[in-house]
Amino acid sequence: MSDQKQQSGQPHKRRPHYSGKYPRRYEEKYKELNPEKYKAEAEHVIEKGNTPAGTHIPIMVNEILDFLKIRPGQQGLDCTLGYGGHTSKMLEMLDGHGHLYSLDYDPIEIIRTTERLRGEGYSETIWTPVNTNFVHIDQIAEKYGKFDFLLADLGVSSMQIDNPARGFTWKADGPLDLRFNPQKGQPASERLRAITEEEFEGMMAENSDEPYADRIAAEVFRQMKRGEKFETTFALRRAIEQAVASAPDFRGASKYEIQEAQKKSCARVFQALRIDVNSEFEVLYEFLEKLPDVLKEGGRAAILTFHSGEDRLVKKAFKAGMREGLYSEIAKDAIRPTSEECYRNPRAHSTKFRWAVKR
DSSP, X not given: OOHHHHHHTOXXXXXXXXXXXXXXXXXXXXXXXXXXXXXXXXXXXXXXXXXXXXXXXXXXXXXXXXXXXXXXTOEEXXXXXXXXXXXXXXXXXXXXXXXXXXXXXXXXXXXXXXXXXXXXXXXXXXXXXXXXXXXXXXXXXXXXXXXXEEEEEOSOOHHHHHOGGGTOOSSSOOBSOOOSSTTSSOOHHHHXXXXXXXXXXXXXXXXXXXXXXXXXXXXXXXXXXXXXXXXBHHHHHHHHHHHHHTSGGGTTOOHHHHHXXXXXXXXHHHHHHHXXXXXXXXXXXXXXXXXXXXXXXXXXXXXXXXXXXXXXXXXXXXXXXXXXXXXXXXXXXXXXXXXXXXXXXXXXXXXXXXXXXXX
């Protein structure tokens, strides 16, 4: 113990110990959770094709910046701040002149990201974070003025996925929550108990094209009738796995085939619930309706989507905007990340990038 600690009377705190060579539990990954201090360790994790715990790797940065053509003096909007990867790159392009506003509905992550970016020298004169849902872009434009460029990355932040306490992942046990803002709305556990079996089946089919939606819904509601409250992610995961394993498709199938199907169904069901809990499709639809009105003439909008439902809405809205004369140009096809980026960041695999230019 140092003399300073002895004099202050502060007890020495050891970091949590873990079994094995590498930590498995989220809270034990102290080096990954502090990438500024342990840069080499964080880079090693990235080189292996993983995302350091508690961080987020921005996707398609070069493609987005090439399209947005940001110039010093412009005013921009990052609709989904997250870890701040895209925001920091856009601020670099502004080079200290102009202003960027960044929105985030998550009251937990916006505080962490703000502290980090303020520490990097981005003061209130160049950058303003706002804790609000991006559905309110009309209110932001009314308060601050219209924008020369805008980005909306619709993906769930890795910080939310990785932290079991947020309940976004089926891979770790935690409360079945799934809310972007845990201070508002219903957690997924309550939502499950408030709907019917038919509604749950429809939710899975519509939000994530789950092929075993009927079997999973039946198993979940069978267990609820027996007293299961589905308060945790693992409780729901077990029900999904039981439903999939008993499907006729897997009679005589290998253990590996069954496990792979279970993993995919878990991912789809959690996605379906997350979309429902956060009203993601309704929010996106309203955002796309408001989008043309918050852009200046010639203003550029870039949107990253991560599943077919989102991409269909964006594609349809941009095409409608072209027909109505709201946009002068839109992306003819979705742009995908390079194979090199997908190797370095596997979470980029499902990304589609579409853009539009305001007339």
